[in-house]
Amino acid sequence: xxxxxxxxxxxxxxxxxxxxxxxxxxxxxxxxxxxxxxxxxxxxxxxxxxxxxxxxxxxxxxxxxxxxxxxxxxxxxxxxxxxxxxxxxxxxxxxxxxxxxxxxxxxxxxxxxxxxxxxxxxxxxxxxxxxxxxxxxxxxxxxxxxxxxxxxxxxxxxxxxxxxxxxxxxxxxxxxxxxxxxxxxxxxxxxxxxxxxxxxxxxx
Numbered sequence: 001x002x003x004x005x006x007x008x009x010x011x012x013x014x015x016x017x018x019x020x021x022x023x024x025x026x027x028x029x030x031x032x033x034x035x036x037x038x039x040x041x042x043x044x045x046x047x048x049x050x051x052x053x054x055x056x057x058x059x060x061x062x063x064x065x066x067x068x069x070x071x072x073x074x075x076x077x078x079x080x081x082x083x084x085x086x087x088x089x090x091x092x093x094x095x096x097x098x099x100x101x102x103x104x105x106x107x108x109x110x111x112x113x114x115x116x117x118x119x120x121x122x123x124x125x126x127x128x129x130x131x132x133x134x135x136x137x138x139x140x141x142x143x144x145x146x147x148x149x150x151x152x153x154x155x156x157x158x159x160x161x162x163x164x165x166x167x168x169x170x171x172x173x174x175x176x177x178x179x180x181x182x183x184x185x186x187x188x189x190x191x192x193x194x195x196x197x198x199x200x201x202x203x204x
Contacts (some may be wrong), residue, residue, distance in 0.1 A: 002014060002015035003058060003060050004060070005060045005061060005062045005068065006062075007066065008066070009033070009034060009035065010031060010032065010033060010034065010040075011031075011033075011034050012030070012031055012068055013030050013032065013060075014027060014029045014070050015028055015029075015045075015058070016057075016058070017045070017047075026047055026049060027047070027048045027049040027058045028044075028045035028046060028047050028048065029045060029046050029047075029060070029068075029070060029084065030045045030046070041088045042088075046084075048070050048082055048084060049070075049072050057072065057073060057107070057110040058070055058071065058072040059071050059072075059112070059114055061114040061115075061116060063116060063120050063122070064116065064120070065120055067083055067084065067085055067086070068083070068085075069081055069083055069084075069114065069122045069138065070082050070084055071099065071112070071114065071124060073107060078098055078099070078100050078106055079098070079107060079126070080095045080097065080098055080099065081097050081122070081124070082095070082096030083096070091142070096142065097138055097142045097143065099124055099136050099138065099144070100134070100136065106126075106128060107128065111126060111127040112124060112126030112127070113125055113126070115182065115190045115193075120139075121145060122137070123135060123136070123138075123145075124136055124137075124138065125182075181193070
């Protein structure tokens with residue numbers, strides 16, 4: 001299914017597309033004026049990645065400066081990201097930047113989320129096929145903010161309840177005196193990001 005992002009009255013969409021010359025499924029993107037429904041780029045979309053991937057599961061996030069970050073999975077290359085200008089030009093050369101070069105550490109299909117940082121940075125958190133949770137940062141210049149993927153949780157389950165919720169949230173399974181907790185919704189948007197002082201098994 002496509003992923004979409006609304007930015008300043010403009011809807012951006014990315015999707016898998018197996019039209020020729022795709023070897024499996026490439027990733028395309030479109031820019032749409034939501035007031036008129038007009039497609040503002042090529043009517044057939046702009047190809048962002050030409051990938052050898054059956055299900056690349058792309059996602060998109062708008063940056064504060066109006067640029068867009070598109071991420072995807074490539075069978076032979078790994079987990080990749082590309083920066084796209086509002087005029088459809090690609091900023092980073094080739095496939096863009098590598099978030100994870102190890103295929104075994106790539107996301108399990110769409111099990112990942114994007115979050116905006118400061119100064120054009122984007123942070124990506126994902127679950128690999130071994131159920132490990134990893135995180136990496138993409139800097140504005142197309143380099144990794146972290147030298148390697150950082151393991152956040154290995155064999156430790158953190159529970160958030162009740163879910164769904166519109167009031168007080170409870171976290172169970174945290175340890176240590178101070179933790180940063182980030183909660184996203186089902187499509188990866190950050191709904192809570194805060195540091196918490198944790199001295200017991202449960203915190204609110």
